[in-house]
Amino acid sequence: MKQLDYFFNPKSVAIIGASHKPEKLGYVIFTNFLGNISERKVYPVNPDTTPILGQKVYRSILQIPDGIDLAVIIIPAKVVPKVLKDCVSKGVKAVIIVSGGFSETGEEGKKLEIKLKHIIEGTNVRVMGPNCLGVYDPYTKVDTLFLSRERLGRPPIGNIGYISQSGSIGSTILDCLAEEEIGISKFASYENGMDVNECDLIEYFADDKKTKVITIFLEGVKDGKRLIQVARKTSKKKPIVILKGGKSEAGMKAVTSHTGSLAGTAKIYSSVFKQTGLIEASNWEELFDFTKAFSTQPIPNGNRIAIVTDGGGFGVLATDECENHGLKTPEPSEKLKKLLRKSIPTYGSLNNPIDLTGDVTTERYKIVLESCLKSNEYDGVIAITLFQVPTLELNITDVLINLKRFNKPIVCCSVGGEFTKKLSRILEKNGIPVYLTPRRAARAMASLVEYGNFLRK
């Protein structure tokens, strides 16, 4: 068993700072574990030993009769050192320090964090945090997020390994994945990273069989050399999508106030990411969008993309975005055009974008998409499916899902309200990523192409 396994699959957990009050973080975290009490033992710790929800409360971790794999700490900063010492004495394997008030707050806090470091030096204890959200694992149901399930959705099981240096960036992406019913393998938010950091987690996720794509939100790095080594090695095995926060000058200052890291300059980061095969997202949305694409789509063999649309204006915008992001949109060959014309009326355009027009039927999409994917002229397809047109039958979703057999990437762009979202959800649940704008669809496709290029080098 690896040391980091204790974070994601502990047999016993102590919640130090488990609270009696529902609005407190320590209450939410404790209750997260109550649903799975048959799978692992959970021990609330609090000086006030009044039972919480009928569970016996311990005054200190040292008083718990059993061994503890994972301790979660949610208490004021100044008492954390003492409690961490107790954890060491107890022989705890892994500790998540949720409490804030350390290096992110200035000199005093920095000193306090160094104190914590000294406490675990020379021991086997691994610490995540402080100032962090901790972990969520849908397979083992370990969940140290202090955000209740009513307010923050939890994604189902899947293949995305998600590492975040920010609780808010981390949790909101989880929430949106949950809404679209896209699954993850593991989530870890390590913030100040006094011990466990992005490198440890990348290495761990690299070997994790459930993880197909690694997604990272990074603010600053403490050991750049190691990151480069780890990234280079891992990105040959699995795609790593990364968003770097604090790239502007003002943003760099903000990073220091947030996680006490040094942000470094934007250019250096971007060039390192490129060299090591990391796929850089330039904002929150792209981090989300690229992750979705890698989670579900095969890596394309080239950059020749067919845009198939039932809305001419969207075809135009998608073409702009493809060109802006290094994708080619060649016209179909005469031979392929002849084939397509059989199912496209004369007022529909056969150039690329292929415009099926506003009276499109499912059959028309089927023939055109299959012909493009079957041909050797395209490496992938952007299907702009505006579901609002009256002639389009609802089995369009089946047709799209069935295209996966061609083993080329397919991304959809479907824009609209309630009706559109209902159909989009069906696609996403079945492994076809849907994007709300042509730009996002094109960028997602470009990220797949970028990784393909890296692998072929």
Place this chain on the structure above:
Amino acid sequence: MKQLDYFFNPKSVAIIGASHKPEKLGYVIFTNFLGNISERKVYPVNPDTTPILGQKVYRSILQIPDGIDLAVIIIPAKVVPKVLKDCVSKGVKAVIIVSGGFSETGEEGKKLEIKLKHIIEGTNVRVMGPNCLGVYDPYTKVDTLFLSRERLGRPPIGNIGYISQSGSIGSTILDCLAEEEIGISKFASYENGMDVNECDLIEYFADDKKTKVITIFLEGVKDGKRLIQVARKTSKKKPIVILKGGKSEAGMKAVTSHTGSLAGTAKIYSSVFKQTGLIEASNWEELFDFTKAFSTQPIPNGNRIAIVTDGGGFGVLATDECENHGLKTPEPSEKLKKLLRKSIPTYGSLNNPIDLTGDVTTERYKIVLESCLKSNEYDGVIAITLFQVPTLELNITDVLINLKRFNKPIVCCSVGGEFTKKLSRILEKNGIPVYLTPRRAARAMASLVEYGNFLRK
């Protein structure tokens, strides 16, 4: 009464090509009018005079006993010239040609469109289209969209005047506005623009009292000089948000296949837009986002923005985006800091971004946001409200809505799933725009600042 009024508020309408089959465009358009039959007369026209939904059908517009203000034509391209002649004979005031198959399809179609032009030359008839979606007016309930209400939502009454050269860009924005319950004044989608074009519509919306902001999706322009004149004049009165499609080389070609326009080069357009005070969106999302901001927010007096957040990582990203888009994020003065510290714990940062941290309460938001807006240190506020934190009370929406009294722009960034969207909807209904990412919030704020700068010049 202006000539264009007949498009948006006709007393009588003929639907030429009204169909008996529910999946046909001519059926959907006809039924759109049935709900308001008490307000205006509606006459279906079709060679097959079997009644449609109990309504008497006329063989030709010439056989309708009453005068007709608006004719909507949904029939094959080749018979449109004959029917348009009939419309002229009948003395129809306005015609919307939904049918495609004209200049967007090549030389043959171009000739057919020129034929249409000759037919209306020297008459008072105004034509929208061909190849277009036509109009939607929530005040008069005129609705020529061939997209059914089950598949495409219709926005409520409001103050956005929306002009589109693309039915798909036009309709999807309507759908998304409807979902967020954001209202519009009028919508017109003119596509090929053989007669009524963007200039006519801008002029018309400029004088329309219900319209506060004009939003345009443009592919190509036939009379650049006039557009510059009209835009310059109008943008002094009302903000105009514009998205230009077909800016890349491949995109320009796609425009020709779509609406038969010439796209022109990206640089020329962008510099003209800047000079004339148009606010340029660089993609679909920004068109939507900027419109929301202008529809609800006052124009700021400068570019000093306070970022107030309960998620540190989002504060960092928002700071990056502000800097990237010309917004300043100065630190609060010592005096203001002192005031703020009273309600922010020591582990929260007082620099800008002001980090209220993950145990924020509504009261903390209230004091900080009010202090920033009251001070003379900030021209607007980006409130990053991640609703997932357990300590935040639900009356946070009331607090935010009440901030409108300070008459400075406020945009929110709230990211998440179901719970977050529920609260966001309340804010949007009450005039606080909510964005799903820090980038979008910062860009929306920057668009308001850009227009303020233009007005002050």
